[in-house]
Amino acid sequence: MSSFDHNPIVEMRNIEKHFGPVIALNGVSFDIRPGECHCLLGDNGAGKSTFIKTMAGVHKPTRGEILFEGRQMSFDSPRDAMEAGIATVYQDLAMIPLMSVTRNFWMGREPVKRFGPFKFMDFKTANDVTMEEMRKMGINLRSPDQAVGTLSGGERQTVAIARAVHFGAKVLILDEPTSALGVRQTANVLSTIDKVRKSGIGIVFITHNVRHALAVGDRFTVLNRGKTLGTAQRGQITPEELQDLMAGGQEMVALEGSLGGTV
Amino acid sequence: MSSTRATVDERIKETSKLRKALIRPELGAIVGTVAVFAFFIAFAGDSGMFNAQGVLNWSTVSAQFVIIAVGACMLMIAGEFDLSVGSMIGFAGMSIAIISVTLGWPVWLAILLTFALCIAVGALNGFIVVRTGLPSFIVSLAFLFILRGFTIFFPQLIERRTIIGGISERAEGDWLAPVFGGKVGGPIFDWMASQGLIAVFERGTRAGEPIVNGIPMLIIWALGLMILAHVVLTRTQFGNWIFAAGGDAQAARYVGVPVNRVKILMFMFTAFCACVFATCQVMEFGSAGADRGLLKEFEAIIAVVIGGALLTGGYGSVIGAALGALIFGVVQQGLFFAGVESSLFRVFLGVILLFAVILNTYIRRIITGER
Numbered sequence: 315m316s317s318f319d320h321n322p323i324v325e326m327r328n329i330e331k332h333f334g335p336v337i338a339l340n341g342v343s344f345d346i347r348p349g350e351c352h353c354l355l356g357d358n359g360a361g362k363s364t365f366i367k368t369m370a371g372v373h374k375p376t377r378g379e380i381l382f383e384g385r386q387m388s389f390d391s392p393r394d395a396m397e398a399g400i401a402t403v404y405q406d407l408a409m410i411p412l413m414s415v416t417r418n419f420w421m422g423r424e425p426v427k428r429f430g431p432f433k434f435m436d437f438k439t440a441n442d443v444t445m446e447e448m449r450k451m452g453i454n455l456r457s458p459d460q461a462v463g464t465l466s467g468g469e470r471q472t473v474a475i476a477r478a479v480h481f482g483a484k485v486l487i488l489d490e491p492t493s494a495l496g497v498r499q500t501a502n503v504l505s506t507i508d509k510v511r512k513s514g515i516g517i518v519f520i521t522h523n524v525r526h527a528l529a530v531g532d533r534f535t536v537l538n539r540g541k542t543l544g545t546a547q548r549g550q551i552t553p554e555e556l557q558d559l560m561a562g563g564q565e566m567v568a569l570e571g572s573l574g575g576t577v
Numbered sequence: 578m579s580s581t582r583a584t585v586d587e588r589i590k591e592t593s594k595l596r597k598a599l600i601r602p603e604l605g606a607i608v609g610t611v612a613v614f615a616f617f618i619a620f621a622g623d624s625g626m627f628n629a630q631g632v633l634n635w636s637t638v639s640a641q642f643v644i645i646a647v648g649a650c651m652l653m654i655a656g657e658f659d660l661s662v663g664s665m666i667g668f669a670g671m672s673i674a675i676i677s678v679t680l681g682w683p684v685w686l687a688i689l690l691t692f693a694l695c696i697a698v699g700a701l702n703g704f705i706v707v708r709t710g711l712p713s714f715i716v717s718l719a720f721l722f723i724l725r726g727f728t729i730f731f732p733q734l735i736e737r738r739t740i741i742g743g744i745s746e747r748a749e750g751d752w753l754a755p756v757f758g759g760k761v762g763g764p765i766f767d768w769m770a771s772q773g774l775i776a777v778f779e780r781g782t783r784a785g786e787p788i789v790n791g792i793p794m795l796i797i798w799a800l801g802l803m804i805l806a807h808v809v810l811t812r813t814q815f816g817n818w819i820f821a822a823g824g825d826a827q828a829a830r831y832v833g834v835p836v837n838r839v840k841i842l843m844f845m846f847t848a849f850c851a852c853v854f855a856t857c858q859v860m861e862f863g864s865a866g867a868d869r870g871l872l873k874e875f876e877a878i879i880a881v882v883i884g885g886a887l888l889t890g891g892y893g894s895v896i897g898a899a900l901g902a903l904i905f906g907v908v909q910q911g912l913f914f915a916g917v918e919s920s921l922f923r924v925f926l927g928v929i930l931l932f933a934v935i936l937n938t939y940i941r942r943i944i945t946g947e948r
Contacts, residue, residue: 392830392831392833393833396832396833402831404828404831409828410820410821410824410825410828410829410891411824411944411945412820412824412887412891412892412941412944412945413820413821413824413891417817417820417821420817421817421818421821421829421832421834422818422821422829422832422833422834423832423833424814424817426814433813433814434812434813435812435813435814435816435817437812461944461945463944463945464944464945
């Protein structure tokens with residue numbers, strides 16, 4: 315794979331995060347290279363969210379170091395991380411349903427044109443670019459004025475991904491993008507992930523669905539109770555092994571027996 | 578692939594032009610405005626409501642509503658309320674009166690200091706809301722009482738009364754006072770009177786002068802604030818941030834929108850509008866009363882809701898809010914012209930508010946696709 319020829323864009327070493335007496339992360343190591351999709355798996359409460367929020371600049375790690383393109387970094391805010399090129403698409407907070415696709419797409423970075431001392435938002439450029447970027451992702455919008463609320467869940471995720479790509483993300487963190495979607499929508503989002511990866515962006519794909527992870531992932535890291543259980547490459551691990559790692563092994567074996575191995 | 582699916586999706590019905598027109602925040606207010614005018618032309622058309630004096634009468638009242646509705650509208654779209662607007666009007670008026678009449682300072686200084694004071698209170702209001710995360714409903718309710726209390730307390734303490742007059746005399750020759758209390762377009766009205774287009778006084782000291790001799794600055798302020806707010810909201814980057822802050826503050830923060838700053842600025846703008854209202858009123862009456870501006874905050878909010886804004890924020894229109902204010906002004910004065918008991922105005926308010934909220938909820942469902 316080409317992704318292993320490159321150095322990591324972001325490397326997180328032995329990250330610990332404590333919230334008062336609670337140890338949310340207890341030494342997590344993780345790295346992401348250009349053009350790869352690195353899946354971060356774990357059951358609810360494993361620390362996935364805390365970990366990606368640390369990467370995205372929302373939380374500061376209690377201990378451990380973050381290297382961005384080989385240099386040590388400390389992000390003070392999500393804005394800092396974004397400027398560096400780490401974009402995050404959150405599960406439900408990606409879009410504002412009442413606002414148009416264009417307004418959402420450019421939110422926070424609106425294109426501006428000047429009229430003397432006045433600055434106005436350049437809606438023509440904004441609309442054209444939005445339509446074009448969405449077309450690249452395989453979605454033909456009826457109109458850029460369309461409210462995001464009229465889009466399906468998968469399309470909303472795609473707008474958010476297209477936005478991050480357009481603004482030059484080097485690393486794209488996707489927080490459970492497929493968890494609330496139907497089969498078809500999920501397939502669309504997974505194929506979008508594939509497209510984005512091929513353009514050389516590193517993707518961190520958070521999920522607790524092993525099948526979704528295996529569909530697009532190059533590497534798989536499993537978190538359990540705030541610790542990394544290990545990282546496996548594609549082809550080195552079976553779905554069953556991944557599932558077991560995520561759920562903490564023992565109980566799952568018993569459960570699976572009673573459910574006929576379908577989980 | 579998805580591209581073919583997105584172009585022709587057999588499950589999405591062709592949206593009709595009418596339905597598309599429905600998805601505009603102003604729609605209800607436009608229909609309401611037309612209905613209200615039609616009604617009063619039919620029932621009060623010959624009462625003098627639509628001659629120059631009558632028009633000036635209801636447009637002045639409407640302009641008052643517009644000024645506070647514009648502020649309330651921007652704030653509501655940013656996701657917050659300000660219930661202290663009415664008290665702020667009383668407070669600002671009293672502040673101008675005390676500084677200019679009691680302290681004897683120049684009127685322009687009184688106006689500028691009052692604006693600074695009111696905007697500071699607005700900022701404090703906003704700061705408390707964003708810092709504590711409390712609903713602005715509660716925080717501004719507290720300010721409703723705090724400001725009203727001071728508005729009664731200070732004149733009582735200093736002058737032993739709750740109305741302070743004599744501002745007109747103090748304002749004479751002042752450079753700033755006419756910006757709020759003056760009139761513009763006098764020569765145009767003189768010309769119209771000479772052409773017989775508008776009525777002139779028949780008798781008295783002003784015989785021969787036109788009955789309407791200019792447009793009050795109040796109306797100019799209303800139009801100016803409305804245009805300014807509309808352009809900022811729909812055409813600028815900051816406008817996009819206002820929608821974003823009210824639509825989903827957290828999502829907006831994640832993409833770097835300075836939500837807290839936007840909200841605090843909108844509280845300050847609302848305070849500014851209240852202060853404009855108060856200054857115009859004080860200049861017109863020549864006095865300040867401790868009871869001025871009672872219930873204005875609710876009237877502003879109702880006008881905004883009639884204008885199609887959602888109480889939950891993130892959606893609305895300044896033009897709609899201004900039309901809502903126009904409906905108010907026309908109905909309030911029209912009932913008088915039509916010879917209807919004026920207390921029915923409140924009944925009207927309640928009924929129209931209910932209809933507007935129901936309509937808005939329906940429109941919201943269309944936009945967001947909720948069932």
